[in-house]
Amino acid sequence: MxxxxxxxxxxxxxxxxxxxxxxxxxxxxxxxxxxxxxxxxxxxxxxxxxxxxxxxxxxxxxxxxxxxxxxxxxxxxxxxxxxxxxxxxxxxxxxxxxxxxxxxxxxxxxxxxxxxxxxxxxxxxxxxxxxxxxxxxxxxxxxxxxxxxxxxxLNVSEIQPSFEPGKYLVTIGRLTDQKGIHSAINIAKKARVPLIIIGRVGNGADRQVYFKEQIKPYIDGDMVRHLDTIPHEEIFSYLRSAKALLFPIVRAETFGLVVAEALACGTPVIGTRVDPLPELLTDSSISFLSDDLDELANVAAHTERFDRQTCRRYAEEHFxxxxxxxxxxxxxxxxxx
The missing domain is CATH 3.40.50.2000 (Glycogen Phosphorylase B;)
Known part of the structure; x- marks a missing residue:
């Protein structure tokens, strides 16, 4: 065929x-x-x-x-x-x-x-x-x-994982309210852990306003950093070195590929209980889902609860x-x- x-x-x-x-x-x-x-x-x-x-x-x-x-x-x-x-x-x-x-x-x-x-x-x-x-x-x-x-x-076998604890939190995606970037900032600040934001601001007026009002004021180059579009290989590098991926989406998504990418890198996922995350993430040793930002922040501050090797195995078995x-x-x- x-x-x-x-x-x-x-x-x-x-x-x-x-x-x-x-x-x-x-x-x-x-x-x-x-x-x-x-x-x-x-x-x-x-x-x-x-x-x-x-x-x-x-x-x-x-x-x-x-x-x-x-x-x-x-x-x-x-x-x-x-x-x-x-x-x-x-x-x-x-x-x-x-x-x-x-x-x-x-x-x-x-x-x-x-x-x-x-x-x-x-x-x-x-x-x-x-x-x-x-x-x-x-x-x-x-x-x-x-x-x-x-x-x-994913080509999981071509993605190098890391089983080291990680140095910061990372959130990845278009800079829109849908991706919950503002929530990721709040979670990281409550957890007192540095956050790296990776994603395009976009050209639309609504996205420009969202960035200007809810993201840019918190970017200080230290506790909150922003990277625009970068090669995918670099995204994997940032994921590997992260304590966890923050994915506090606001509304349902079709899939959420970055979740699979994080797990392939050995990095756990912390996110909201918004579809399809409860379907994709069914093991508490690789992820934590809640709609309570305080709960998410508490887990983000204690990512030692996760098993990074299990994250990798989960990606190999499911994605x-x-x-x-x-x-x-x-x-x-x-x-x-």
């Missing part, structure tokens, strides 16, 4: 982008004939066809692009595959935005992995067009009639790319019967 795997348009460092790259390379190793349709500046060992000339975040003048121009690039990133669909058996999309255009123009089966929340009306439209939609967690699948559930996976790839291969075969 020949699979066209379509990547997001923005870059290579976000959760969906990392998953697409990881899945493509794992499928290639398993002998699947896979081609990634991704921006021209993507780096991957899988076969690669260019969907757009460059990742949006890397384009000169990105901040000055009109919304129409940016949407045109996004549309192209999703629909370029249609020009070549006669040479494939199945199209695997990974971005709900503009997926309808690709699905409507497809003459072969289309699978969509829902890496972000899909509003009900849009979801039903995609289903009516014939897409097979995959949820990334059972918690996500409770909301709407998804067709399958497949957890994301391997081999498991994810095998589940997608089985699904591809089922859809092509």
């Amino acid at each position: 020949k699979i066209a795997l379509v990547a997001p348009a923005f870059g290579q460092t976000g959760g969906p982008e990392v998953m697409v790259k990881t899945l493509a390379e794992s499928l290639t190793k398993k002998g699947v004939d896979i081609t990634v349709f991704a921006p021209a500046d993507w780096k991957t060992t899988a076969k690669h066809m260019h969907s757009i000339p460059q990742s949006l975040w890397n384009m000169t003048g990105f901040k000055d692009q009109t919304m129409t121009l940016r949407r045109n690039f996004q549309m192209a990133s999703q629909t370029t595959v249609l020009k070549f669909q006669d040479t494939f058996d199945l199209i695997h999309l990974n971005v709900p935005s503009f997926a309808a255009a690709a699905i409507a123009g497809a003459k072969i089966p289309v699978l969509l992995s829902a890496h972000s929340r899909i509003p009900k009306d849009e979801f039903l439209q995609l289903k009516k067009l014939g897409a097979h939609i995959v949820a990334l967690s059972h918690a996500q699948a409770k909301k709407l009639p998804y067709d399958s559930v497949i957890w994301n996976g 391997s790319t081999e498991r994810m790839a095998d589940e997608y291969i089985a699904l591809y075969k089922d859809l092509l019967k």
Whole structure:
């Protein structure tokens, strides 16, 4: 079977982008004939066809692009595959935005992995067009009639862990209220442990205001530090040396790949009891979940309660790319019967 795997348009460092790259390379190793349709500046060992000339975040003048121009690039990133669909058996999309255009123009089966929340009306439209939609967690699948559930996976064997106690707390993700970055700051301050924040501020007015009012005033270069977008290998380095990952999300997410990445590094997770975290984290020796910030701060101050070697084993058993790839291969075969 020949699979066209379509990547997001923005870059290579976000959760969906990392998953697409990881899945493509794992499928290639398993002998699947896979081609990634991704921006021209993507780096991957899988076969690669260019969907757009460059990742949006890397384009000169990105901040000055009109919304129409940016949407045109996004549309192209999703629909370029249609020009070549006669040479494939199945199209695997990974971005709900503009997926309808690709699905409507497809003459072969289309699978969509829902890496972000899909509003009900849009979801039903995609289903009516014939897409097979995959949820990334059972918690996500409770909301709407998804067709399958497949957890994301990592190249755990390629991630070096550390079983040393750690020096600081770290929180990673887009700097939005959804990620609970403000709560992470409060937790770290209550625990009296340094915090490193890793994530993009973003260009939107709401994100600029959030950063200016709820994050920037607390950044002192000592107890609270902020790093913008950094290479993924550096993210693993910061995770390895952390006492714990703080992940106090405010609203439900589809998966939360950084949780799996932290555990692969041997680093425990401290977060809220917001979906899908209770589904993903079921061992008290690797994680602690609560909606009480004082409880979270108390645990953040005493991370010796966790077992870092168990964190690593948990990642190997639950979040391997081999498991994810095998589940997608089985699904591809089922859809092509």
